[in-house]
Amino acid sequence: MAARLHRHASELPSLPLRLSASRTRLLEAANRPPSALRLRPKSCGPARVMAAAASATAEEGLKKGIAEFYDQSSGLWEDIWGDHMHHGFYDRGVTASIDDHRAAQIRMIEEALRFAGVSDDPSKNPKKVVDVGCGIGGSSRYLSKKFEAQCEGITLSPVQAQRAHNLAVVEGLADRVTFQVADALEQPFSDGQFDLVWSMESGEHMPDKKKFVGELARVAAPGATIIIVTWCHRDLLPSEDTLLPEELNLLNKICDAYYLPSWCSAADYIEIAQSLSLENIKIADWSENVAPFWPAVIRSALTWQGFTSLLQSGWKTIKGALAMPLMIEGYNKKLIKFAIITCRKPE
Ligand code: SAH
Numbered sequence: 001m002a003a004r005l006h007r008h009a010s011e012l013p014s015l016p017l018r019l020s021a022s023r024t025r026l027l028e029a030a031n032r033p034p035s036a037l038r039l040r041p042k043s044c045g046p047a048r049v050m051a052a053a054a055s056a057t058a059e060e061g062l063k064k065g066i067a068e069f070y071d072q073s074s075g076l077w078e079d080i081w082g083d084h085m086h087h088g089f090y091d092r093g094v095t096a097s098i099d100d101h102r103a104a105q106i107r108m109i110e111e112a113l114r115f116a117g118v119s120d121d122p123s124k125n126p127k128k129v130v131d132v133g134c135g136i137g138g139s140s141r142y143l144s145k146k147f148e149a150q151c152e153g154i155t156l157s158p159v160q161a162q163r164a165h166n167l168a169v170v171e172g173l174a175d176r177v178t179f180q181v182a183d184a185l186e187q188p189f190s191d192g193q194f195d196l197v198w199s200m201e202s203g204e205h206m207p208d209k210k211k212f213v214g215e216l217a218r219v220a221a222p223g224a225t226i227i228i229v230t231w232c233h234r235d236l237l238p239s240e241d242t243l244l245p246e247e248l249n250l251l252n253k254i255c256d257a258y259y260l261p262s263w264c265s266a267a268d269y270i271e272i273a274q275s276l277s278l279e280n281i282k283i284a285d286w287s288e289n290v291a292p293f294w295p296a297v298i299r300s301a302l303t304w305q306g307f308t309s310l311l312q313s314g315w316k317t318i319k320g321a322l323a324m325p326l327m328i329e330g331y332n333k334k335l336i337k338f339a340i341i342t343c344r345k346p347e
Helices: 016-030 046-081 100-116 138-147 158-170 209-219 245-258 266-275 293-301 304-312 315-322 324-332
Strands: 128-132 150-155 177-181 194-200 220-233 279-285 336-344
Touching: 046 100, 046 158, 046 293, 046 304, 046 315, 100 138, 100 194, 100 220, 100 279, 100 293, 100 336, 128 138, 128 209, 138 150, 138 158, 138 177, 138 194, 150 158, 158 177, 194 209, 209 220, 209 266, 220 266, 245 315, 245 324, 266 279, 266 336, 293 304, 293 324, 304 315, 315 324, 324 336
Parallel strands: 128 150, 128 194, 150 177, 194 220
Antiparallel strands: 220 336, 279 336
16 A cells, blocks of 8 residues: 555544644654555454444544534525635646636536546436435525436535525425435435436545545446546655645645545545446546636635625634635646546446
8 A cells, every 4th residue: 555644633633732732643643554445453442442442433533623613604605605615626737717707616527527538418318316415405406407417415514504405495306306414424315316426625634544535336236337536636656655744735725624534545546446346447637727726715715705705704723814825836746636536437
């Protein structure tokens, strides 16, 4: 296993005084194999039970942080950017005009479908779609309209789920697009239901990537397409065991701001998909295609409307805004990769 995840102490936002100690642990942990992929120790006993309890508590803290972050920030995002809470997709090297961003976000959806080989032939349209980490349901409504499909969206944020439902009502889609608060790692769906499984920029929040992909595969119907668009760290070189300390340091700051746990590389996702016997696994690095996005988000935050709304939307949102230049730094240093991973569940 060449690639390595690094771990992040997800309880950090509520425990600022423990920051440096946690960061030390983080660096130590970075030298270990990824939690999601690590071979489990054979022994059990008090130490293992305590470790499991600590990890469960950290996961609960993370989920609470994610829910509160999106509860607080989604309204502001929607006011300025609309209903898609994901990067836009742009032609490489092209300077985007201020009006291009909404179209670029729609294009992201279309490019992902095209890359995954989802057919435009109406007779092959997916009939049931799950939108895992649905935000305020922008993808759910778009996919439901495009394919005339039923769509189920899940999010950790009650505010998002309610807003997503309200927008579905306004658009006359409430009979086929539904939303609920649920955990992607324990989805409230029975096996094999969906013929398109969609995760647009939610994977980076998942503390256990193998469980995450395992759940996507479980709810997928035989032959279904699975699409994951997510933030990754760069693949490690064969000579490397972990990221560099300064790289980990940068990612830690981003994790604090956006409620992110372990990062992994695209190579890790391939390995997970292979371990689950998924087929037709494809990946691409779209980092250059999303390059205009964060500068545009920063520009929008610096408008009068953006700035005043930001100040009213709470500390978590402000902290997220302050971390935006770090995302640009991560992309510029080729540390952060914007990746798409697609695969198919065997028939
Ligand atoms: N896919 C949406 C929103 C992306 S924002 C869009 O493109 O517009 C990330 C989303 O992931 C948020 O809705 C957040 O609540 C959700 N999320 C993060 N962790 C999750 C989890 N464990 N279970 C369900 N949803 C989760």
